[in-house]
Amino acid sequence: MYxxxxxxxxxxTDINTVGIQCxxxxxxxxxxxxxNVKKVIRAR
Ligand SMILES: [Zn+2]
Incomplete structure (x- = not known):
């Protein structure tokens, strides 16, 4: 979950989709x- x-x-939305937005x-x-880990990812 993101x-x-x-x-x-x-x-x-699938996070691997290019250009997704909130x-x-x-x-x-x-x-x-x-x-335990909060990893920040950025949509391409
Ligand atoms: Zn938002």
Whole structure:
């Protein structure tokens, strides 16, 4: 599960899709949710 880094909206779109944006705020930076690690990923 990914979440938007700006508004924390869950991203339901496939993260590997090029050019995805947050449905809510249009941000292209997302967090990948993991138990311990928060990895920031950027849409290409
Ligand atoms: Zn957002």
């Amino acid at each position: 979440k938007c880094s700006r508004c924390k909206e869950p991203i339901r 449905e809510k705020c249009g941000s292209k930076i997302f967090f990948k949710e993991r138990p």
